Amino acid sequence: MSHIFPRHSRMSLPVAVGGEGCYLIDSTGKRYLDGSGGAAVSCLGHGDQEVTAAVKAQLDRVAFAHTGFFTSEPAEALADLLAAHAPEGLERVYLVSGGSEAVEAALKLARQYFVEKGQPERRHVIARRQSYHGNTLGALATGGNAWRRAQFEPLLAPVSHIAPCYEYGERGAHESLEAYGARVAGELEAEIERLGAGSVMAFVAEPVVGATLGAVPAVPGYFARIREICDRHGVLLILDEVMCGMGRTGHLFACEGEGVRPDILTIAKGLGAGYQPIGAMLCSGEIHDTIAEGTGFFQHGHTYLGHPVAAAAGLAVVRAILERGLVERVRAMGSELEAALQAALGDHPHVGDLRGRGLFRGIELVEDRESKRPFDPARGLAGRIKRAAFEAGLICYPMGGTRDGRHGDHVLLAPPFIMQSAHIEELVDKLAGAIDTALAGG
Numbered sequence: 001m002s003h004i005f006p007r008h009s010r011m012s013l014p015v016a017v018g019g020e021g022c023y024l025i026d027s028t029g030k031r032y033l034d035g036s037g038g039a040a041v042s043c044l045g046h047g048d049q050e051v052t053a054a055v056k057a058q059l060d061r062v063a064f065a066h067t068g069f070f071t072s073e074p075a076e077a078l079a080d081l082l083a084a085h086a087p088e089g090l091e092r093v094y095l096v097s098g099g100s101e102a103v104e105a106a107l108k109l110a111r112q113y114f115v116e117k118g119q120p121e122r123r124h125v126i127a128r129r130q131s132y133h134g135n136t137l138g139a140l141a142t143g144g145n146a147w148r149r150a151q152f153e154p155l156l157a158p159v160s161h162i163a164p165c166y167e168y169g170e171r172g173a174h175e176s177l178e179a180y181g182a183r184v185a186g187e188l189e190a191e192i193e194r195l196g197a198g199s200v201m202a203f204v205a206e207p208v209v210g211a212t213l214g215a216v217p218a219v220p221g222y223f224a225r226i227r228e229i230c231d232r233h234g235v236l237l238i239l240d241e242v243m244c245g246m247g248r249t250g251h252l253f254a255c256e257g258e259g260v261r262p263d264i265l266t267i268a269k270g271l272g273a274g275y276q277p278i279g280a281m282l283c284s285g286e287i288h289d290t291i292a293e294g295t296g297f298f299q300h301g302h303t304y305l306g307h308p309v310a311a312a313a314g315l316a317v318v319r320a321i322l323e324r325g326l327v328e329r330v331r332a333m334g335s336e337l338e339a340a341l342q343a344a345l346g347d348h349p350h351v352g353d354l355r356g357r358g359l360f361r362g363i364e365l366v367e368d369r370e371s372k373r374p375f376d377p378a379r380g381l382a383g384r385i386k387r388a389a390f391e392a393g394l395i396c397y398p399m400g401g402t403r404d405g406r407h408g409d410h411v412l413l414a415p416p417f418i419m420q421s422a423h424i425e426e427l428v429d430k431l432a433g434a435i436d437t438a439l440a441g442g
Contacts, residue, residue, distance in 0.1 A: 019046025022416050022423050024395070033391070033415075035427045036397035040243045040360070040414035043270040044320055049318040051275045058312035067306045074311035081318055082282060083154040085252055086260040091285035093315075094298075095278065095306040099242030100134030102279040103204075104111035106264045107138050108300045110202040110236050113287050122234075123168035126160045126191050130405070132212040133204060133240050142204050144315065145212045147404025160195065162187040164209060165218040168353040168364065169372070169403055177219045185225035185389040192233050202236040202264075203229075207254040210243035211399060214362030214410030215355055217249075223258040236263040236287075242279065243360075246270030247321050250331040252356030257357065263287060270321075276313035289311060326417040333419055334358035340428045348432075350439060361413040364402060365435070377401075381409040384438035394430040411435075 006013070014026035022045050023156030034042055044051065058074060065072055079093035094109075096102050107125065114122040127133070133143040140149060141156035144164070149156065163170065163184045171180040192200050203226065209216040230237045239262040239309060244254040248270055251257045255265070264287065267297055268279030284421045291298055304310070321327060336357065345351045345363060352366035365385075367375045375381050382398035389396050 007432050014372075021045045021047065022419050030393065032154075032393050032395050033423060033426055033430065034395045035389075035413050035415050035431070036395055036414070037270075037416055038274060038395070039269065039397060039413045040248060040412075041269045041272075042274045043247060043326075043417050044273045044317060045416035045418045046274075048273070048275070048320065050320060051273065051313055054312045054316035055275060055309055058309045062308055065308060066303070067301070072306065074242075074308055074315050075306040078280075078311045078318065081315065081322075082267075082280065085318075086265070086282055087253055087255060087413045089261055089284045090265060090282040092283050092288040094281040094283070095311060096268075096280065096302060096432070097277045097304045097307070097310065098279045099240075099266065100136040100139045101302060102242060102266035102268055102281045103134045103139040103240060104136055104141065105281045105300055106204075106238050106240075106266050107142065108281075109203070109264060109281065109283060109298065110238065111291055112299060113236070114201050116290050118213040119198070119200055122196045124200045125202050125204060126130075126188060126200060126235075127161060127204045128162045128164045128209075130164045130166065130212045130402075131161075131204075131206055131209060131240075131241075133206075133241070141442075143212075145401075147401050150405075157274060160295075161192050162191050164213060164216070165222045166209075166216055167219050168216075168355065169408075171219075178221060180223060181219040181222040185222050185229065188226060189229045192229070192235065197306040198234070200233065200235050202238050203276075204240060206236045206244060207258055208244040208249055208357055208360060210360075211397070211412060214364060214399065214400070214402060214412050215357070215360045216362065217355065217357055218258065223255070223260045227260045230263075238262060238264045238266070240266050242266055242268040243414075246318070247327045247330055248358055248360045248414060249356075250327065250334055252321070252327055254357075257358065271314050271317065272310065273313075273317045276307075276310040278307070278310040279316045280314075295331075297373065321417070330358040330417050331364055333417070333424070334361075335439060336421060337361060337413070337424050337427075340424050343413065344428045344432045345435070348435070350435070356413075359415055359417060359419070362437075363411045363431075365409045365411075374403055377406050382411070382440055384441055385409075385411060388437040389430060389434035392430045394427060394434065396431060396434075 018025040129144040286318040397412040
């Protein structure tokens with residue numbers, strides 16, 4: 001009997017014993033193409049020798065030094081590298097252990113910033129329905145994933161949720177892209193005004209929505225309008241790139257594709273590529289300096305902040321992404337993957353939408369293409385696809401509740417940046433087969 005407390009007590013999982021490039025290998029020798037990078041984590045694939053060497057070398061130097069007493073060389077170097085390539089104005093880097101921690105730090109920083117500016121009345125956070133920002137309580141409250149929130153609702157701080165920018169599911173039949181983007185962005189201004197002038201501290205959004213909606217980018221002009229609204233009302237713009245950042249969409253930072261700069265930005269997953277648990281919050285120099293010139297102390301922290309070994313892994317990963325030209329590779333392979341998905345599934349009677357950017361792709365399943373009607377949730381289609389794909393040797397990330405937390409199904413793909421054309425062919429063939437197997441199951 002295992003003493004592990006698993007994610008799901010009624011599942012018996014294979015044991016992972018190895019990884020080679022785009023594949024994971026279990027104890028029976030079966031190989032699985034990692035078509036989702038776990039959860040958009042393994043951007044460099046498995047067994048990258050440069051990254052593992054950097055981790056081992058740091059362990060030989062110093063494994064841990066608490067940031068209440070020391071900084072470390074890899075933490076300083078990683079912060080320098082991220083700041084050098086971040087959107088203009090993001091000058092400070094706060095290293096944490098994962099995405100939820102990064103979002104918690106961003107929320108607390110936003111609040112402390114306004115307190116130290118003499119605006120303690122700014123306390124409200126606005127986010128979007130069908131978003132996901134993490135599983136700790138502050139991040140969960142901010143996120144709009146109805147299923148994940150439901151049983152914990154009594155524990156969650158109040159957060160306002162406006163419409164996502166989800167063109168396939170929510171744009172009116174006779175509404176132009178421009179009009180649709182303006183309408184849903186306008187909900188932010190309306191909610192700021194409803195809550196009261198000067199009472200909102202931050203708006204939080206994913207540039208490309210990940211797990212909950214399935215790789216949904218905003219329509220052109222949406223985020224520019226959001227930035228204008230935030231500026232007009234003195235609201236901080238927090239962009240969550242935990243899943244879509246670090247090259248995944250064909251830009252090192254996903255917001256570069258929107259031409260906007262946030263005040264605070266969060267990253268994780270691809271920052272460590274699975275080699276170590278690490279995330280980061282980046283903020284503007286003005287936010288940092290307000291606290292530095294005030295109390296001088298950010299009233300927040302965790303034991304493993306800036307962990308030297310995790311920072312060494314993150315530094316090696318970011319260097320690999322930059323020095324190997326992997327951002328440009330993501331654009332090229334992303335276009336190839338998009339074309340392959342379109343060829344295999346574009347005319348499928350139950351594929352409603354193929355979307356995404358770079359190597360971040362979503363496939364939305366529908367019962368009827370013309371009306372975009374989703375399948376009955378009782379069919380459990382997403383779970384069926386996941387099981388059929390896994391049996392075929394493909395790891396992908398299907399989710400239910402795409403439309404409203406209950407209805408709708410999609411599959412998220414986030415394969416390693418190092419994938420080759422042969423991997424794309426294998427991924428698409430196995431995914432198409434899994435979809436058909438799941439649909440045939442009733």
